[in-house]
Amino acid sequence: MPPVLQTVTVAPQQGGPSYLREHSLRSWLLTTDHKRVGLLYLFTIILFFAIAAVAAAIMRLNLLTPRGDLVQADTYNKLFTLHGVLMVWFFLIPSIPNVLGNFLLPLMLGARDLAFPKLNLLSWYIFILGGAIALYALLVGGVDTGWTFYTPYSSTYSNAHVALMAAGVFISGFSSILTGLNFIVTTHKLRAPGMTWFRLRLFVWSMYATSLILVLATPVLAMTLTLMALERIWHVGVFDPALGGDPLLFQHLFWFYSHPAVYIMILPGMGVVSELICAFSKKRVFGYTFVAFASLAIALLGFLVWGHHMFVSSQSVFAGMIFSFLSFLVAVPSAIKVFNWTATLYRGSISLDTPMLYAIGFIGLFTAGGMTGLFLATLGVDVHVHDTYFVIAHFHYIMVGGMVMALMGGLHFWWPKISGRMYPEFLGKMTAIVTFLGFNLTFFPQFILGYLGMPRRYHAYPEQFQVYNVLSTAGASILGIGYLLPLCYFIWSCRYGKRVGDNPWGVKGFEWETSSPPPTENFAEPPIQTEEVYNYPPPSSEPVI
Amino acid sequence: MARHQRPNTEGGEEFEDEINPVNNHQAILHQQFSDLEQQREASAAGIWVFLGSEVMFFGALILAFGVYRFNYAHAFVEGAGELNVVLGSVNTAILFSSGLTMSLAAATNKMGSRLWTLIFLLATVGLGVLFLAIKGVEYHEDWSKGLFPGEAFRWTGSDSPHVQLFFLLYFIMTGLHAVHLLVGIGLMLVVLWLAWRGWIHDQHFMPLEVAGVYWHFVDLIWIFLFVLLYLLGGKI
Numbered sequence: 001m002p003p004v005l006q007t008v009t010v011a012p013q014q015g016g017p018s019y020l021r022e023h024s025l026r027s028w029l030l031t032t033d034h035k036r037v038g039l040l041y042l043f044t045i046i047l048f049f050a051i052a053a054v055a056a057a058i059m060r061l062n063l064l065t066p067r068g069d070l071v072q073a074d075t076y077n078k079l080f081t082l083h084g085v086l087m088v089w090f091f092l093i094p095s096i097p098n099v100l101g102n103f104l105l106p107l108m109l110g111a112r113d114l115a116f117p118k119l120n121l122l123s124w125y126i127f128i129l130g131g132a133i134a135l136y137a138l139l140v141g142g143v144d145t146g147w148t149f150y151t152p153y154s155s156t157y158s159n160a161h162v163a164l165m166a167a168g169v170f171i172s173g174f175s176s177i178l179t180g181l182n183f184i185v186t187t188h189k190l191r192a193p194g195m196t197w198f199r200l201r202l203f204v205w206s207m208y209a210t211s212l213i214l215v216l217a218t219p220v221l222a223m224t225l226t227l228m229a230l231e232r233i234w235h236v237g238v239f240d241p242a243l244g245g246d247p248l249l250f251q252h253l254f255w256f257y258s259h260p261a262v263y264i265m266i267l268p269g270m271g272v273v274s275e276l277i278c279a280f281s282k283k284r285v286f287g288y289t290f291v292a293f294a295s296l297a298i299a300l301l302g303f304l305v306w307g308h309h310m311f312v313s314s315q316s317v318f319a320g321m322i323f324s325f326l327s328f329l330v331a332v333p334s335a336i337k338v339f340n341w342t343a344t345l346y347r348g349s350i351s352l353d354t355p356m357l358y359a360i361g362f363i364g365l366f367t368a369g370g371m372t373g374l375f376l377a378t379l380g381v382d383v384h385v386h387d388t389y390f391v392i393a394h395f396h397y398i399m400v401g402g403m404v405m406a407l408m409g410g411l412h413f414w415w416p417k418i419s420g421r422m423y424p425e426f427l428g429k430m431t432a433i434v435t436f437l438g439f440n441l442t443f444f445p446q447f448i449l450g451y452l453g454m455p456r457r458y459h460a461y462p463e464q465f466q467v468y469n470v471l472s473t474a475g476a477s478i479l480g481i482g483y484l485l486p487l488c489y490f491i492w493s494c495r496y497g498k499r500v501g502d503n504p505w506g507v508k509g510f511e512w513e514t515s516s517p518p519p520t521e522n523f524a525e526p527p528i529q530t531e532e533v534y535n536y537p538p539p540s541s542e543p544v545i
Numbered sequence: 546m547a548r549h550q551r552p553n554t555e556g557g558e559e560f561e562d563e564i565n566p567v568n569n570h571q572a573i574l575h576q577q578f579s580d581l582e583q584q585r586e587a588s589a590a591g592i593w594v595f596l597g598s599e600v601m602f603f604g605a606l607i608l609a610f611g612v613y614r615f616n617y618a619h620a621f622v623e624g625a626g627e628l629n630v631v632l633g634s635v636n637t638a639i640l641f642s643s644g645l646t647m648s649l650a651a652a653t654n655k656m657g658s659r660l661w662t663l664i665f666l667l668a669t670v671g672l673g674v675l676f677l678a679i680k681g682v683e684y685h686e687d688w689s690k691g692l693f694p695g696e697a698f699r700w701t702g703s704d705s706p707h708v709q710l711f712f713l714l715y716f717i718m719t720g721l722h723a724v725h726l727l728v729g730i731g732l733m734l735v736v737l738w739l740a741w742r743g744w745i746h747d748q749h750f751m752p753l754e755v756a757g758v759y760w761h762f763v764d765l766i767w768i769f770l771f772v773l774l775y776l777l778g779g780k781i
């Protein structure tokens with residue numbers, strides 16, 4: 001089937017002027033328009049991604065040789081801490097929720113804005129403040145604890161700027177909470193007439209589940225970091241055993257937040273992929289209710305598995321067994337999603353445009369990441385691979401192979417809506433393929449490295465591991481190109497891209513019924529949902545293959 | 546006046562305004578909402594979700610307290626014995642009363658009595674400030690007894706590190722509560738000002754309701770802290 005792209009003509013702007021009309025800096029910094037706030041977040045997270053990526057590049061270069069000739073051990077520690085902290089809290093957690101979520105949630109619900117637009121802008125400023133403090137901590141010397149801030153090293157022994165960095169993370173947490181609150185209230189109260197819960201887009205469901213985690217888990221992190229920082233400043237024992245505290249309590253509290261947080265870093269991606277799969281197979285998702293409830297189930301079960309990070313931390317064997325079992329359970333809703341996406345493809349009229357390539361890449365890489373999660377959740381296996389590169393590969397398959405792929409796919413898919421223009425399709429497809437290959441070359445060798453016993457967080461390693469490390473570094477440079485190219489051609493397309501109509505992909509959904517780019521008030525007429533969601537005509541009876 | 550026909554004015558006659566209410570100020574409908582009802586529901590939902598977040602915030606702290614209370618029961622009881630249960634109880638009563646005045650402010654506002662609303666709001670603020678003052682006296686007492694953790698901590702009894710842990714948690718928990726109360730007082734002052742200007746009235750009450758829900762939450766947290774911290778030692 002030829003892409004619908006060529007056939008559309010540019011529709012006249014519906015409603016008021018486009019949300020991009022005003023150009024002054026003031027109009028951006030004081031905006032309460034959810035679409036603009038989404039873009040503010042986009043610019044900000046690109047900055048943090050770039051800094052964290054440079055740190056990663058230096059680490060990968062250093063690991064080219066077994067002796068680690070490039071940087072000293074101490075510098076290496078600071079690099080991976082910087083990389084982890086920025087990537088997790090200042091890039092990945094706000095990535096899809098705050099960029100695409102901000103932009104799309106009100107559009108998909110048929111609302112004029114989020115329920116609390118000023119709070120939304122405030123959340124961005126809070127985020128900037130937290131980010132500035134984290135960068136300041138980096139400039140004055142960095143932190144060497146790892147993104148996990150384990151005590152008592154962080155609270156007693158480290159000579160780095162731990163409290164400052166913790167303050168940055170603490171503050172940015174409030175931007176997460178405010179965003180989550182805004183999304184929950186908006187989903188409950190601002191749905192257009194006819195938009196019942198079971199007509200919500202799957203992206204909205206996943207945002208809703210994510211928001212629940214943001215609101216309920218983030219405060220626990222805030223409190224944990226506060227206690228850690230107080231112990232450091234006050235020199236009284238909360239977590240340091242030498243001072244009468246309990247280091248395991250820190251780990252419990254930290255992972256009570258951070259395991260749910262890893263679902264903050266995948267659920268939004270799942271939401272995007274559900275949209276992409278439906279849009280590019282022109283079919284209603286297979287088992288809509290299952291996919292929707294799987295998001296909630298993941299959010300809920302995600303709160304009950306934190307102990308799988310502590311199998312070797314002298315947690316009781318009995319607790320280990322329970323956490324192992326619960327971790328297996330949490331894989332069930334994830335698997336449901338994967339099966340349902342695949343079933344949706346069956347007999348769909350599939351078109352392999354750039355976003356779809358990213359979506360398909362997501363499914364494969366997420367499956368690999370999730371399956372290895374099950375290896376790790378198996379008590380005995382984890383004793384072998386805990387704190388090795390196997391764990392690194394596991395979570396990068398999900399966070400980078402999954403979430404970042406979904407972010408890229410989503411950006412390509414909604415780019416015409418965001419900017420009113422098309423990105424170069426051929427280049428886009430090539431980039432998607434390059435990213436996929438580069439990613440696998442970077443991280444697959446790390447599974448092997450970990451299995452062979454190379455521990456994580458070391459700046460040097462025994463010689464027999466060199467081959468895999470060189471492969472991984474080579475892959476990383478390809479991956480880097482895969483991220484640079486879209487940056488260039490998205491900027492290019494803002495000026496030179498082909499203008500598009502309201503619905504360049506020919507798909508269903510409120511956001512495609514308004515202009516591209518939409519007017520400030522989103523819709524000329526408040527929309528009404530009159531049919532089921534993803535109401536595509538049934539696939540033709542003759543098999544497509 | 547139309548207000549007299551509203552069903553919920555039952556018993557409202559005695560609260561009839563002595564001051565002329567400035568009820569002509571209409572609630573502003575923000576552009577993202579289609580009607581005032583929707584806007585009100587959104588504010589109410591917002592504050593409740595926020596409180597969910599707050600519960601987890603204090604929850605982490607209470608969990609930490611629970612774990613150590615269980616592990617170092619003896620030291621914690623010793624430490625709690627040093628707290629001033631009398632002042633703590635007085636404060637509990639004060640905060641309870643402020644919850645009552647808060648509810649009365651909301652109720653009288655719905656009845657349309659601006660004077661009583663102002664009086665009850667003022668009383669709420671006053672009780673909040675009184676609580677903080679008494680808490681300050683207590684902190685001073687603790688400090689001079691050498692109970693403040695860190696350099697200044699003096700403990701002659703046994704298991705000093707874990708007694709100090711008790712006091713650390715005590716200061717963090719009550720301190721955090723005090724910060725919340727301070728925010729609550731700030732909110733109340735804003736609401737008071739709005740009511741004074743006639744910008745809050747029986748048709749436009751959401752700011753008052755939202756601030757009220759927050760206030761009750763801060764009260765509620767104190768109940769937990771009082772039971773956990775003060776009633777542990779059992780000495781009066």
Ligand code: HEM
Pocket residue numbers: 148262263265266308309327328330331334369370371372373374376377378382385386387391394395398399
């Ligand atoms: C299918 C469900 C999953 C299971 C059963 C699972 C299991 C595990 C286990 C057992 C570990 C601990 C390994 C160790 O330290 O020895 C782990 C680590 C990790 N997982 Fe997963 N995982 C799953 C999904 C995810 C997802 C969706 C993400 C992120 C989006 C993620 C991110 C991480 C991270 C960041 C770590 C390492 C944390 C660190 O120590 O720095 N996992 N996973």
Ligand SMILES: [Cu+2]
Pocket residue numbers: 258259262305306308309
């Ligand atoms: Cu986990």
